[in-house]
Amino acid sequence: MIRAIRSTAVAIFLLAQIPLASAAQPLDQLLEQTRNSRQSEARVNQEREAKFVAERAQRAALLAEARQNVVRERARSTQLTSAYETNEKQLGTMHEQLDAKAGNLGEMFGVVRQVANDFSSVVHNSMISAQFPERDAFISQLAQSKALPSIAELERFWFELQREMTESGKVVRFKTKYVEPAGSAIEGTVVRVGPFNATSDGDYLSYIPGEKRFAVMGRQPVGDFISPSYVEEATSGYVKTMVDPTRGVLLSIYAQRPGWWERIEKGESVGYIILLVGAVGAGLLFFQLFYLATVRGRVRNQLKFPEHAVPDNPLGRVLVSFKGDASKLDEDTEVVELRISEAVLKEVPKLERYQSFLKLAVAAGPLLGLVGTVLGMIITFQSITESGSSDPKLMANGISQAMIATLLGLGIAVPLLFGNAWLASISRSIVQILEEQSTGLLAEYIERRKRVQPGAANAV
Numbered sequence: 001m002i003r004a005i006r007s008t009a010v011a012i013f014l015l016a017q018i019p020l021a022s023a024a025q026p027l028d029q030l031l032e033q034t035r036n037s038r039q040s041e042a043r044v045n046q047e048r049e050a051k052f053v054a055e056r057a058q059r060a061a062l063l064a065e066a067r068q069n070v071v072r073e074r075a076r077s078t079q080l081t082s083a084y085e086t087n088e089k090q091l092g093t094m095h096e097q098l099d100a101k102a103g104n105l106g107e108m109f110g111v112v113r114q115v116a117n118d119f120s121s122v123v124h125n126s127m128i129s130a131q132f133p134e135r136d137a138f139i140s141q142l143a144q145s146k147a148l149p150s151i152a153e154l155e156r157f158w159f160e161l162q163r164e165m166t167e168s169g170k171v172v173r174f175k176t177k178y179v180e181p182a183g184s185a186i187e188g189t190v191v192r193v194g195p196f197n198a199t200s201d202g203d204y205l206s207y208i209p210g211e212k213r214f215a216v217m218g219r220q221p222v223g224d225f226i227s228p229s230y231v232e233e234a235t236s237g238y239v240k241t242m243v244d245p246t247r248g249v250l251l252s253i254y255a256q257r258p259g260w261w262e263r264i265e266k267g268e269s270v271g272y273i274i275l276l277v278g279a280v281g282a283g284l285l286f287f288q289l290f291y292l293a294t295v296r297g298r299v300r301n302q303l304k305f306p307e308h309a310v311p312d313n314p315l316g317r318v319l320v321s322f323k324g325d326a327s328k329l330d331e332d333t334e335v336v337e338l339r340i341s342e343a344v345l346k347e348v349p350k351l352e353r354y355q356s357f358l359k360l361a362v363a364a365g366p367l368l369g370l371v372g373t374v375l376g377m378i379i380t381f382q383s384i385t386e387s388g389s390s391d392p393k394l395m396a397n398g399i400s401q402a403m404i405a406t407l408l409g410l411g412i413a414v415p416l417l418f419g420n421a422w423l424a425s426i427s428r429s430i431v432q433i434l435e436e437q438s439t440g441l442l443a444e445y446i447e448r449r450k451r452v453q454p455g456a457a458n459a460v
Contacts, residue, residue: 109148116143116157123160126195127207127247128167130214131174135160168194171231178205178214190214191232196243197251199228206252221254264408266401270372271408274365278412281361284354285419292351292426299433306437314347314430315437340438347434351427358420365413372405 120136120143123129129136142149142157149157171194177187178200190205192198198205198214204221205214231241244251264271298313309319321343380402 112149113143125209127198128195129212130176130207133212181216181218193241193243195247199232202229204228221251266404270368270375270405274368274408274412277361277364281358281416285358288354288423296426296430299430314434318343318434318438340441344434344438348431351430355420355423358416362413362417365409369406369409373402376402
C-alpha cells in the first residue's frame with residue numbers, strides 16, 4: 001500500500017514536471033528516469049526493512065531487560081519501605097528510652113548551656129583570655145551547641161570556671177605580644193593583677209577582646225595613681241597598687257580626663273588674660289610680702305634699741321627725723337605733731353603699695369571668668385545650631401569648656417584675696433607701731449618742754 005502511494009506520488013511529480021521540460025526532451029528519457037526512481041526507492045526500502053529486522057531482536061532483548069529492572073526495583077522499593085518503617089519504630093523506641101534514662105539530665109544540660117552562655121561574655125571580655133586564648137572558642141562553641149555535651153566537655157567547662165576564679169586572685173607575670181601606641185606589635189613581659197588591670201614597662205595596658213591582646217593606653221592616667229613599676233619590680237611580699245573593679249573601664253575613662261594645661265587651653269583668650277592678671281598679682285603679692293617681712297623684722301630690731309635710730313627701717317627714719325635736732329625743741333607742740341605725722345605718712349605708701357591692684361584683681365577675676373563663660377555658652381549654642389543635633393555630649397563638652405573661665409577667675413581671686421588680707425594685716429601692724437612710737441615721741445617731747453619752760457621762767 002505504501003509502495004503504491006509512493007509510486008503514484010512520484011508519477012504525479014514527474015507529470016507535474018513535464019510542462020517545465022523542454023519540448024525537445026524525448027518521452028523515453030522521461031520513462032527511463034521514472035524507472036530509475038522506482039528502483040532506487042525500492043532499494044532504500046529493502047535496506048530499511050533489513051535494518052529493522054536485524055534490530056528487532058536487540059530491541060526485544062532491551063525491553064525484556066528493562067522489564068526485569070522494573071520488577072527488581074519494585075522489590076527493592078518494597079524492601080526499603082519496610083526497613084524505613086522498621087527503623088522509624090526503632091528510633092521512636094530509642095528516643096523514649098533515652099528520655100526515660102535521661103530524667104533530670106535534660107534540665108542539667110539546659111542549665112549548662114545557660115551558664116556557658118553567661119560565662120562566654122565574661123571570658124570574651126576578661127584580660128585573662130590574653131594568657132589563655134584557646135578557652136574563648138571552647139566556651140562559645142559549648143554555649144551555641146544544640147547537642148548534649150559529653151563528660152569531657154563538662155569536665156573542661158568546670159575546669160575553665162575554676163581557672164577563671166583562681167586566676168582572678170593572682171598577680172601573674174607572663175610574656176605576650178601587645179600593641180604600642182604607634183601601632184606596632186611587640187613581645188614583652190606583662191604583669192596582670194587578676195582580671196582588673198595589666199602593666200608593662202611602667203605603662204598601663206588596655207585589653208582588646210576582639211584580638212585577645214593588650215595595647216598600651218594612649219593616655220596614661222596621672223594624678224594620685226600609683227606607678228606600675230612598684231608591681232613590676234616586686235618579686236615577693238606585698239606591694240601597694242591600683243585595682244580597677246570595672247576591669248579597665250574606669251581607668252580608661254579617667255585617662256581621658258584633660259590635664260590642667262589642657263583645661264587652661266579650653267579657656268582660650270579670656271583664660272590667658274585671667275592667668276596674666278593672676279600672675280602679675282601673685283608676683284606683686286610675693287614681692288610686697290617679702291618687703292613687709294623684711295621691714296617688720298628691722299622695725300622689731302629698732303624697738304629693742306630705741307635710743308639708736310637706724311634709717312634702714314620706717315621707725316628709724318621717723319626717729320631720725322625728730323631726734324638729735326635741738327632747734328625742734330623750740331617749736332610749737334602742734335608743729336611737732338604735724339612733723340611727726342608727716343614722717344609717718346611718708347612711710348605708709350610703701351607699706352600699703354600694690355594692695356589696691358590686688359583688690360582690683362580680686363574683683364576682676366570672677367568678672368573676667370563670667371565673660372569667658374558667656375562666650376563659651378555662645379559658642380556652644382552656635383555649634384548646636386550649626387550641627388542641628390541635640391547631643392548631650394556636645395552640650396556637656398561646651399558647658400565644661402565655658403566653666404573653665406569661671407574656675408580660672410575664682411582660682412586667682414581667692415588666693416589673691418587671702419594674700420591681700422595678709423599684706424593688709426602686716427602693713428597695719430607696722431603702721432600701728434609707727435603711730436604708737438610717734439605718739440610716744442610726741443608725749444616725750446611735751447614732757448621735756450614742760451620741764452624746760454619752768455626753768456626758763458625762773459631765769460627771767
